[in-house]
Amino acid sequence: MTEAHDLSARDILARLVAFPTVCRTENAELIDWVEMFLLSLGARCRRVPGEQAGRFNLFASIGPDSPDGIVLSAHSDVVPVEGQPWTTDPFVLTPRDGKLYGRGSSDMKGFLACMLMAARYAAGQTNLRAPLHLAISHDEEIGCVGVHTLLRDLAANGFRAKGCVIGEPTGLRVVSGHKGKLAAQITCHGLAAHSANPSRGCNAILLAADMVKVIESLQEELKNTGAQDESYEVPFSTMQIGLIRGGVALNIVPDLCEVQFEMRLLPGVVAGPWLDRLRQEADHLGAERPHARIEIETLNTYPGLHTPDDAPFLHAIMQLTGDNTPLRIGFGTEGGLFSEYLDMPVVVCGPGSIDRAHKADEFILPEELEAGVQFVERIVDTLV
Structure with missing residues (x-):
């Protein structure tokens, strides 16, 4: 692929x-193209299949095979565009009014483009003393689920590196921490009956309403007596309900209602005790009412990120950006998983803004993209 150059x-x-x-959805075509691009530069590439057909992670290395390299990481997936009022084709990068519009331009194919530029820059160095690694994952947007197969593979093969930069859009500010996430579902089972005599049934929606009140109470407890970290915009862990489904007709006492909620947990806070409290209340409510049963199921979870303020890798990356103090962010990344699986320091730093992500007319500025390229090339310079 001569065009790689x-x-x-x-x-x-x-x-x-x-x-x-x-x-x-599948990402095989993108991975095919990126892999050919990297192979043409002489990179060592390893494709790691995901758990669903047609979905892949890719790991590539340029330079010596030593444990003191740096990982640049991006996810290849983007969020859907259906129902959004785009004024351009979301899958055509469109320059307009000094902006580059396109789905993923900020979140986070912009950084993936920077990574490929860094690979080309590294391949042109004749005296790399440490390797540059590129990690590309799939299905990050649904809870960081796709990267697990890649990280398991790397851990099983004893992979080591000095640190990892997750290039989520932070305006090229260095981030050293974010909250973890747990998504869960409460399924309330009741007994159907005709609405003319609702006492003959057990209303699952009313069960769900009681569970909503329990979550509201636990949220107040988290806020008032739970762990606090003032470096976060929301300085405590949170619980919030995002989806309720129940009932089939107005004249039927509903026998099923589902409530989905999430927890955003400060690093170091574990969900277990709070879920135990929720299950205790569910058991109590179920025991109070004939025909009632409440189940709680974890749907997805990923850890928070906490890189210590005195970590040398953190300060090395801040020196490249000019930051004096690392940030904490509210949104999640794959960073905590990289840290847990591979026992390495991780920072989040990339071009663009998270405020544009997941919306219609997502964009990145050309100067932001160029600044991202300069940032990753400075990272490569530290490997010489």
């Missing part, structure tokens, strides 16, 4: 945006 960052981003790698 000729494409600009904008050209690469245009190629990446054109692959409609919406989460929960």
Whole structure:
């Protein structure tokens, strides 16, 4: 692929945006293209299949095989565009009014384009003393589920590195921490009956309403007596309900209602005791009412990230950006998983803004993309 040596960052981003790698769909074509790009630079590539057909992670290395390299990481998937009022084709990178529009331009194919530019820059160095690694995952947008197979593979093979940079859009500010997440479902079972005589049934929606009140009470407890960290915009762990489904007709006492909720947990806070409290209340409510049964199931979880303020890798990356103090962010990343699986320091730092992510007319500024390229090239310079 001779074009690997000729494409600009904008050209690469245009190629990446054109692959409609919406989460929960296949990403094989994008991985094929990226792998060919990297192989043409002489990179050592390893493709790690996901748990669903047609979905892959990719890991690539340039430079010596030593344990003191740096990992640059990005996810290949994007969120859906259906129902959003886009004014451009979301899968065509469109320059307009000084902006580059396209799904994933900020979150986070912009950084993936920077990574490929870093690979080309590293391949042009004749005296790399440590390797540059690139990690590309799938299905991050549905709870960081796709990267597990890659990290398990790396851990099983004894992979080591100095640290990892997750290139989520932070305006190129260095982030050293974020909350973890747990998503769960409460399923309330009752007994159907005709609404003309509701006492003959057990209303599952009313059971769900009682569980909503329990979550509200636990949230107040988390806020008032739980762990606090003032470096976060919301300085405590949270519980919130995002989805309720129940009932089939107005004249039927509903026998099923589902409530989905999430917890955003400060690093070091574990969900177990809070889920135990929730289950105790569920058992109590179920015992109070004939025909009632309440189940609680964890749907997805990923850990928070906490890189210590005195970590040398954190300060090395801050020196490249000019930051004096690391940030904490509210949204989650794969960073905690990289830290847990591979026991390495992790920071989050990438071009663009998370405020544009997941919305219609997502964009990145050309100067942000260029600054991202300069940032990753400075990282490569530390490997010489």
